[in-house]
Amino acid sequence: MxxxxxxxxxxxxxxxxxxxxxxxxxxxTRPMAFAGGxxxxxxxxxxxxxxxxxxxxxxxxxxxRGRYLATAADCGVCHTAPGGAxxxxxxxxxxxFGTLYSPNITPDRETGIGAWSxxxxxxxxxxxxxxxxxxxYPAFPYEAYxxxxxxxxxxxxxxxxxxxxxxxxxxxxxxxxxxxxxxxMAIWGALYNPDQRFRPHTDRSPQWNRGAYLVEALxxxxxxxxxxxxxxxxxxxKKFGGAVIQGWRAYNITQDRASGVGAWTDxxxxxxxxxxxxxxxxxxxxxxxxxxxxxxxRLAPSDTLAMVxxxxxxxxxxxxxxxxxxxxxxxxxxxxxxGGGDRRGREVFAGACASCHGWSGKSPLFxxxxxxxxxxxxxxxxxxxxxxxxxxxxxxxxxGDVVMPAFGQTYSNAEIAAVANYVxxxxxxxxxxITARDVAxxx
Ligand code: HEC
Ligand code: HEC
Ligand code: HEC
Numbered sequence: 001m002x003x004x005x006x007x008x009x010x011x012x013x014x015x016x017x018x019x020x021x022x023x024x025x026x027x028x029t030r031p032m033a034f035a036g037g038x039x040x041x042x043x044x045x046x047x048x049x050x051x052x053x054x055x056x057x058x059x060x061x062x063x064x065r066g067r068y069l070a071t072a073a074d075c076g077v078c079h080t081a082p083g084g085a086x087x088x089x090x091x092x093x094x095x096x097f098g099t100l101y102s103p104n105i106t107p108d109r110e111t112g113i114g115a116w117s118x119x120x121x122x123x124x125x126x127x128x129x130x131x132x133x134x135x136x137y138p139a140f141p142y143e144a145y146x147x148x149x150x151x152x153x154x155x156x157x158x159x160x161x162x163x164x165x166x167x168x169x170x171x172x173x174x175x176x177x178x179x180x181x182x183x184x185m186a187i188w189g190a191l192y193n194p195d196q197r198f199r200p201h202t203d204r205s206p207q208w209n210r211g212a213y214l215v216e217a218l219x220x221x222x223x224x225x226x227x228x229x230x231x232x233x234x235x236x237x238k239k240f241g242g243a244v245i246q247g248w249r250a251y252n253i254t255q256d257r258a259s260g261v262g263a264w265t266d267x268x269x270x271x272x273x274x275x276x277x278x279x280x281x282x283x284x285x286x287x288x289x290x291x292x293x294x295x296x297x298r299l300a301p302s303d304t305l306a307m308v309x310x311x312x313x314x315x316x317x318x319x320x321x322x323x324x325x326x327x328x329x330x331x332x333x334x335x336x337x338x339g340g341g342d343r344r345g346r347e348v349f350a351g352a353c354a355s356c357h358g359w360s361g362k363s364p365l366f367x368x369x370x371x372x373x374x375x376x377x378x379x380x381x382x383x384x385x386x387x388x389x390x391x392x393x394x395x396x397x398x399x400g401d402v403v404m405p406a407f408g409q410t411y412s413n414a415e416i417a418a419v420a421n422y423v424x425x426x427x428x429x430x431x432x433x434i435t436a437r438d439v440a441x442x443x
Pocket of ligand 3: 348353374385388403
C-alpha cells in the first residue's frame with residue numbers, strides 16, 4: 001500500500017471515530033423533533049403552503065420572489081467580503097482547523113456559478129455537493145437549507161442569475177490536514193444532513209408551520225444559537241440553548257424565563273427581530289445586528305409574527321451561567337461603586353462611555369443605549385461587552401444613524417477588560433472577570 005493511501009486511510013479512520021463519538025455523545029436529532037405530533041410531506045399537506053413567499057408577494061415574478069427568499073436565508077452575509085461586491089465571495093471563516101473562504105456565487109461563468117445548472121445548484125444547497133462533485137464544508141449551513149422546497153431554491157438561483165456577474169476568485173482555503181480532505185465531509189453529511197425537505201406538522205397552526213419553515217429552513221437561527229457537538233453539528237437536544245460563534249455569544253433563545261427569552265412578550269420578540277432593539281432588554285450587536293440589518297428587518301411583518309409564534313414553542317433549556325438580568329437602575333452618582341468594579345474600569349467608563357450610556361444604566365441620550373436589563377451586561381463571561389467595545393455597534397434600523405464607535409484601536413486589552421468588568425459589576429446581576437488575555441483572543 002502506498003504511503004499516501006495509508007495516510008488517507010488513517011485519516012479516514014480518525015474522522016470516522018470522531019464522527020462516531022460525536023454521534024454517540026449527541027445522536028443526531030432533527031431540528032423539529034421537539035414538536036412531536038405528526039408531520040407529512042408538503043404534497044400531502046392540506047393547509048396553506050408554509051413555503052415560498054408571504055401572501056403580499058405571491059403574485060410577484062420569480063426574481064422578486066427569489067430575492068425575498070435569499071434575503072430571508074441571508075445568503076449575502078457570508079458570500080460578501082468587507083468592501084467586496086455582493087455575492088462575490090471571499091469572506092474568511094476562521095475555524096479551529098484553519099481558514100475557509102466563501103466562494104463567488106454571482107453568475108460569472110469562470111469564477112462564479114454561471115455554469116451551474118438547476119440540478120447542480122439544488123444539489124449544492126440541499127446536499128452540500130459542488131458542481132464538480134466535491135463535498136462542501138458545513139460552514140455553508142446546508143443541513144438547514146436542505147429543508148428548503150425545491151421551488152424556493154430555484155427561485156433563489158433565478159435571483160442570483162439575474163445579478164451582474166462579478167469576476168472574483170476568493171483566496172484558497174488554508175485548512176489543516178485532515179480537515180482539508182473534502183471527501184471526508186461525505187461522512188458528516190451522511191450523519192448530520194438528513195437531506196429531507198420541510199414537513200409541515202398537521203397538528204399545528206398554519207402560522208406555526210410558516211414560522212418553522214422560516215426559522216429552520218431559511219433563517220437558520222440554530223446555526224448560531226444551538227451549541228455544536230464534537231463533530232461540529234448543531235446539538236438539537238439543547239436546541240437554541242445558546243452558543244459561542246465568531247467570538248460572540250449567541251444567547252439562549254429558548255423559553256427559559258431567566259436565561260432565555262421566556263419572559264419577553266410576543267411584541268418584544270417581534271420588535272427585536274425587526275428593529276434590533278427592545279427597551280429594557282437591549283440592542284443587537286455583532287452577528288445578530290448583521291442578521292437583522294441584512295435579513296430579518298426586511299421580512300414581511302406576517303413572517304416576523306410567524307417566527308415569534310414558532311419560537312414560543314421551543315422548549316426551555318436553562319443556561320446555568322446566565323442569571324436573570326438585573327432590572328433596577330444603578331445609582332446616578334459616578335463615584336458610588338454600585339456593585340464594585342475596579343478604578344481603571346471606572347476611569348475608562350467615565351472618559352469613553354458615560355456620556356452616551358449614563359451612570360445609572362439609563363442613557364441620557366438614546367433609549368436604545370440603556371444598559372440596564374441588557375443580556376450582554378448580565379453575562380458573567382462579558383465577551384459580548386468586550387466585543388462591542390472592540391468593534392462598536394451599528395444598527396441600521398433602530399435609532400436612525402446612532403452608532404456606538406469602536407474602541408479597539410483606542411484602548412489596550414487590559415483597559416477593555418477593565419471597562420467590561422466595570423460595566424457588568426455596575427449594571428448586571430453577576431460581575432465578570434474577563435482578562436486582558438481573553439480580550440486578546442477575541443480580537
Ligand atoms: C453561514 C455562512 C453561509 C451562508 C448563510 C450561506 N453560505 Fe453558501 N457557502 C458558505 C461557505 C463557507 C461555502 C464554501 C464551503 C466550502 O468551501 O466547502 C459556501 C458554498 C456555497 C456554494 C458552493 C459554491 C462553490 O463554488 O462550490 C453555493 C452554491 C452556495 N454556498 C450558495 C448559497 C446560498 C444560495 C445561500 C443562501 C440560501 C448561502 N450559500 C448561504 C457559507 C454560507
Ligand atoms: C450569525 C449568527 C446569528 C444568527 C443567524 C442568529 N442570531 Fe440571534 N444572536 C446572535 C448573537 C451573537 C446574539 C447576541 C447579540 C448581542 O449581544 O448584542 C444574538 C441575540 C439574539 C437575541 C437576543 C437575546 C437576548 O437575550 O438578548 C434574540 C431574541 C435572537 N438572537 C434571536 C434570533 C433568531 C430568532 C434568529 C433566527 C431568525 C437568530 N437570532 C439568528 C447571533 C445570531
Ligand atoms: C456615541 C455614543 C456611545 C458611546 C461613546 C458608547 N456607546 Fe455603547 N452603545 C451606544 C449605542 C447607541 C448602543 C446600542 C447599540 C446599537 O445602536 O447598535 C450601545 C450599546 C452598548 C452595549 C450593549 C450591546 C449589546 O450587546 O446589547 C454595551 C455593553 C455598550 N454599549 C458598552 C459601551 C462601553 C463599555 C462604552 C465605552 C467604552 C460605550 N458603550 C461607549 C452608544 C455609545
